[in-house]
Amino acid sequence: MSAEWPLWEVFVRARRGLSHVHVGSLHAPDAEMALRNARDVYTRRNEGVSIWVVPSERITASSPEEKDAFFDPAADKVYRHPTFYEVPAEVKHL
Amino acid sequence: MAGTDEQEAAFYAIVDSDGRIEPRDAMPEAYRKTLIRQMAQHAHSEIIGMQPEGNWISRAPSLRRKAILLAKVQDEAGHGLYLYAAAETLGVSRDHLLELLHTHQQKYSSIFNYPTLTWADVGAIGWLVDGAAITNQVPLTRCSYGPYARAMVRICKEESFHQRQGFEALLTLTRGSARQKAMAQDALDRWWYPSLAMFGPPDRESTHSDQSMRWGIKRFGNDELRQRFVDMTAPQADVLGLTIPDPDLRWNDERGHYDFTQPDFDELFRVISGDGPCNRQRMEHRVAAHTEGAWVREAAAAYAAKRAKRAEAAA
Numbered sequence: 001m002s003a004e005w006p007l008w009e010v011f012v013r014a015r016r017g018l019s020h021v022h023v024g025s026l027h028a029p030d031a032e033m034a035l036r037n038a039r040d041v042y043t044r045r046n047e048g049v050s051i052w053v054v055p056s057e058r059i060t061a062s063s064p065e066e067k068d069a070f071f072d073p074a075a076d077k078v079y080r081h082p083t084f085y086e087v088p089a090e091v092k093h094l
Numbered sequence: 095m096a097g098t099d100e101q102e103a104a105f106y107a108i109v110d111s112d113g114r115i116e117p118r119d120a121m122p123e124a125y126r127k128t129l130i131r132q133m134a135q136h137a138h139s140e141i142i143g144m145q146p147e148g149n150w151i152s153r154a155p156s157l158r159r160k161a162i163l164l165a166k167v168q169d170e171a172g173h174g175l176y177l178y179a180a181a182e183t184l185g186v187s188r189d190h191l192l193e194l195l196h197t198h199q200q201k202y203s204s205i206f207n208y209p210t211l212t213w214a215d216v217g218a219i220g221w222l223v224d225g226a227a228i229t230n231q232v233p234l235t236r237c238s239y240g241p242y243a244r245a246m247v248r249i250c251k252e253e254s255f256h257q258r259q260g261f262e263a264l265l266t267l268t269r270g271s272a273r274q275k276a277m278a279q280d281a282l283d284r285w286w287y288p289s290l291a292m293f294g295p296p297d298r299e300s301t302h303s304d305q306s307m308r309w310g311i312k313r314f315g316n317d318e319l320r321q322r323f324v325d326m327t328a329p330q331a332d333v334l335g336l337t338i339p340d341p342d343l344r345w346n347d348e349r350g351h352y353d354f355t356q357p358d359f360d361e362l363f364r365v366i367s368g369d370g371p372c373n374r375q376r377m378e379h380r381v382a383a384h385t386e387g388a389w390v391r392e393a394a395a396a397y398a399a400k401r402a403k404r405a406e407a408a409a
C-alpha cells in the first residue's frame with residue numbers, strides 16, 4: 001500500500017477575536033492526525049489559539065477564469081458604499 | 095495550461111505590475127515547470143539540510159545548546175513541509191517530488207554535502223549557511239508566485255533565530271580557550287567558500303537567471319546577493335575575532351563594498367553533480383529514512399481507513 005495520505009488545508013486563528021486564516025496545507029491520514037501535524041508545522045511559535053483542518057478535496061472554489069463575470073455584478077453597485085451618499089457638512093455622527 | 099494570447103497577456107499584466115500569481119491562474123507552462131523545480135529543490139535542501147546538524151544533536155555541549163539545535167533542525171523540517179505544500183499547489187504530489195530526489199532527478203543545495211567535523215561547524219552553519227540562505231530568501235518573499243512567497247515569509251521569520259544562535263555559539267567558542275578559538279577558526283576556514291558558492295554561478299554563466307527575473311521569481315543576480323552577503327558578514331567576523339580565509343578581502347571605498355575572492359565554481363559543479371564529500375551518505379540516509387518509515391505511513395493509513403469504515407457502519 002503506497003497511497004499518499006490525503007491533503008488538508010490548515011486555518012489558524014492567531015488570537016481570540018480574529019478569524020481563522022488559511023496558512024497552508026499538509027498531508028495526514030485522518031482529521032485527528034491532520035490537527036496534530038498542523039500544530040507542529042504551523043504553530044511552533046504560538047502563532048495560534050485554534051486550528052481548523054479541512055480536506056482539500058472538499059473545498060469548492062470560484063474559478064479564476066470566470067473572475068470578471070463572477071465579480072462584475074458588484075462593480076456597478078456603488079450605492080452599497082456609504083461614500084455614495086451626499087450629506088450636508090454640518091450633520092454629525094452619520 | 096496551454097495559454098491563449100489573452101491568458102498570456104493577463105499573466106504578464108499581473109507579473110509586470112508586481113502582482114501575485116495564484117495557483118489556479120493561467121500561467122505559461124515553462125513558468126509552472128520552473129517554479130516546481132525551484133520549490134522542490136528548495137524543499138529538498140531544507141530536509142537534507144537537517145542531516146549535517148542532526149549529526150551533533152546527541153553531542154551538543156550543553157542542554158541549552160541541545161534544545162536550541164533540536165528546535166532549529168525541527169524548523170528545517172517545517173521549512174521543507176511549507177515548500178512541498180507550496181509546490182503541490184501547482185499540481186504535483188509530494189511523493190512524486192521525493193521520488194525525483196531519491197532517484198537523483200532533482201538536486202538540493204551543494205552546501206549540505208560538506209561534513210560537520212566539530213561542534214564549531216554547527217555554529218558556522220548557523221552563522222554562514224543560514225546567513226547566506228537568508229540573503230537568498232528574503233527577496234523570495236516578493237516572488238511572483240503567491241504560495242511560494244507566503245511560505246518564504248514564514249521561513250524568513252524563523253531563519254533569523256537560526257543565524258543568531260550560530261553566531262552566538264561561535265562567539266562563545268572564540269571567547270573560550272585557545273583550542274576552542276582555533277576550532278571556530280577552522281570551521282570558518284572550511285565553510286567560508288562553500289557558503290559563498292551557495293549563491294550559484296556568476297550571473298554571466300547562470301543559465302536560468304534572465305527568464306526568472308522576467309517572471310518575477312528572481313529579483314537580484316547571484317553576484318549582487320553574494321556581494322551583499324560578504325558585506326554583511328565581514329564585519330561580523332571582526333566581532334568574533336576570526337579571520338576570513340581570504341587574503342584579498344578588504345573594504346573598497348570607491349565601490350562601497352568589500353573586494354573578495356570568488357569561490358571555486360568548478361568545485362561547486364563537481365559537488366552539485368554528485369561528487370562532494372558527503373553526497374552518497376546524504377542520499378543513502380534520506381532514502382533509508384523514507385524506506386524504513388514506510389510501515390508507519392502504511393499503518394496510519396490503515397488505521398484511518400478502519401476507523402472511517404466503522405464510522406460509516408455506525409451511521
Ligand SMILES: [Fe+2]
Nearest residue numbers: 140169170173
Ligand atoms: Fe530553513
Ligand SMILES: [Fe+2]
Nearest residue numbers: 170224253256
Ligand atoms: Fe535555517
